[in-house]
Amino acid sequence: MTVTAPTSAPPDRVKPSRALLSVSDKTGLIELGRALADAGVEILSTGGSAQALRDAGLAVRDVAEVTGFPEMMDGRVKTLHPMIHGGLLALRDNPDHAQAMRDHGIDGIDLLIVNLYPFEATVAKGADYATAVENIDIGGPAMIRAGAKNHGFVTVITDPATYPDLIAELRGNDGATSLAFRKRMAQAAFAHTAAYDTAVSNWMATATGQSAPPQRSFAGRLAQTLRYGENPHQAAAFYTDGSNRPGVATARQWQGKELSYNNINDTDAAFELVAEFDPAQGPAVAIIKHANPCGVARGDSALEAYRRAYDCDRTSAFGGIVALNTTLDGATAEEIAKIFTEVVIAPDADEDARRVFAAKKNLRLLTTGGLPDAGAAGLAFRQVAGGFLVQGRDNGHVGPADLQLVSARKPSDAELADMLFAWTVAKHVKSNAIVYARDLATVGIGAGQMSRVDSTRIGRRKSEDMAEVLGLREPLTVGAAVASDAFFPFADGIEALAEAGARAVIQPGGSMRDAEVIAAADRLGLAMVFTGQRHFRH
Incomplete structure (x- = not known):
């Protein structure tokens, strides 16, 4: 025809x-x-x-x-x-x-x-x-x-x-x-x-059980056109996928100017991270800068959690995104308002918090009505030249029963709790990722380095810098637990952690040199567990 x-x-x-x-x-x-x-x-x-x-x-x-x-x-x-x-x-x-x-x-x-x-x-x-x-x-x-x-x-x-x-x-x-x-x-x-x-x-x-069907498409509905993308010369728009998963796409914006491309990306990263922590087990706060956490902590109150997260890296927190897993209250809002913050996102915010932020015209306050399910299945995709990659969401989780003790020394209960906390944070840090944690708060984060040893050293250096700011006699990496998003290929990474004063390590395991790495941990007196699960984030 x-x-x-x-x-x-x-x-x-x-x-x-x-x-x-x-x-x-x-x-x-x-x-x-x-x-x-x-x-x-x-x-x-x-x-x-x-x-x-x-x-x-x-x-x-x-x-x-x-x-x-x-x-x-x-x-x-x-x-x-x-x-x-x-x-x-x-x-x-x-x-x-x-x-x-x-x-x-x-x-x-x-x-x-x-x-x-x-x-x-x-x-x-x-x-x-x-x-x-x-x-x-x-x-x-x-x-x-x-x-x-x-x-x-x-x-x-x-x-x-x-x-x-x-x-x-x-x-x-x-x-x-x-x-x-x-x-x-x-x-x-x-x-x-x-x-x-x-x-x-x-x-x-x-x-029908097809994880990779012969053809795959995605669709979205325009939520807003954006002033520009990652940079001013890039046009951009924000589309929603209709899933109604709580987050930046479904949030109510109470105040502040329109969200930018980078605001949306970073706010999503912050909220997805903090959603890993069950509010029934206490408040948690995550502070994000350029899609990486610069401080994450739990606390008896949202205010305590924020202060502890802020003390991980006060320099990077300036101009960052703050996410809470519980209702934002007035006292916490007053503390957040002491420095310039781009966006605050939480399931809810009380009247006192909204009144505090009303004086901060450039701060965006978002409430979502709930937390996204960190364990939910779903798809993630990324464009490459000539196509796009599709994978399941990284909803992996490990608990105490999933861990394999590989060192001679067994971690204490406190060390084990810090290990699992650091492991949860490391899942949301760009690879290569190293997270130091003490008392359910990050105390040093090394992100996105080509060498895992470099990430280890960066996390240590940030903790040393904060020790000076806080007037501490020694950095909080001393006695900390450390999570690595992937295995240590050589013993030098373990040695660098020991030099920073770390006492416990959680990592996936699976390296050809696991025996060498375990031997180094035993020689240095570190407790170490394997998860059998990796969290690369590129």
Whole structure:
């Protein structure tokens, strides 16, 4: 079959005389129906949409009357008919199309208002396989694609949020829509069906046990355009994925200027980290700078946790992101407000905290209503030249029962607690990662170095710097537990930790030289456990 382009350009203005409305989301439907009726537009509709319009006193013609067929097969077949698709797809200025319409009694459909079965919401409620399949819309996407393809003559609306735009367009153009508007709505329509198909295909991949299906796509909804990306010369935008996972994408912003690209990235890193700590076991605070933690701590109160996290690296904390796993209170807000902070994110903030921050116009306060599930499954992806990498989220977790003691000396209960705390933090530090911890607070962090020994030394140096600031006789790395996100390939890393005064080490193990590393730990009197799990973060 040879497809030829139309010989003439579509008109700029098209005044719709006939509309088809078939929506699962009835938001704004009646107001739109009234506006169309006032403009003299005939309304076709189906099922619940038709009933809702009639209940509001509007004249509606059933699609079944147009097609000559009743809705059948539990509603699976109602709009899949030439009388509908011919009315959507016909090129009004093409003589052959016009003759076909006359020959078969097909009237044009100039305006299509459709949104689709709530597939994602159905799946989110835990629907079984059969129910999920039954909520895959077929007729809706077919009509949307037909109308969007023929946007030279047909206006397609798929989002109730756009109804006011349509009404304003009609009123501003004497009941017509402009070609520019129809093009913009067509793009949104194709994006809508693409996102819908993405949700269905990704759900089905999971439901059928395919971790790497032959084709994979992702979809998002624009949340905001950003001033720029990581740097001022880069354009950027923020899209949400519809999962409603608590975090920066779902948060309420109480104050402060618009979040930047880097703000969003760093705030997400901070909140994902602090969510690892169960608030039932006490408050936790994480301070993030450039996607790496510069201080993390637990405490008997949020204020104590913040102060201890801040004391890990006060220099880097300036201009950072602060995340809490519990409600932000006034006393903690006052402490945070003593230095410049870009963003504070927490499940909630009391009135005292909001009042304190109200005086800090440049500080953004976000509340989420909850914490993301750190153990939840999901996908993470990253673009590379010519493609993208997809992997499961790093939701790995270890507890005391998962650890293998490999050293002669057994860690004390306090050392074991610090080991597991440091291990949790190390999961969120860029590789190569080394985290020193004492009394459930980080006291030195080395991140993102090409050499693990360098990360070890950086963490020690930061602790030494803070010892001077805090007036301590010795850095807090003395007596600390240390986590390494991956194994130590040589004994020199263990020796560097011992020089820093560390007393216990948690690491994955698995090096060809594990025996040499263990021997070094025993020689230096360090307790060491293996997790059997790695946390590279690139």
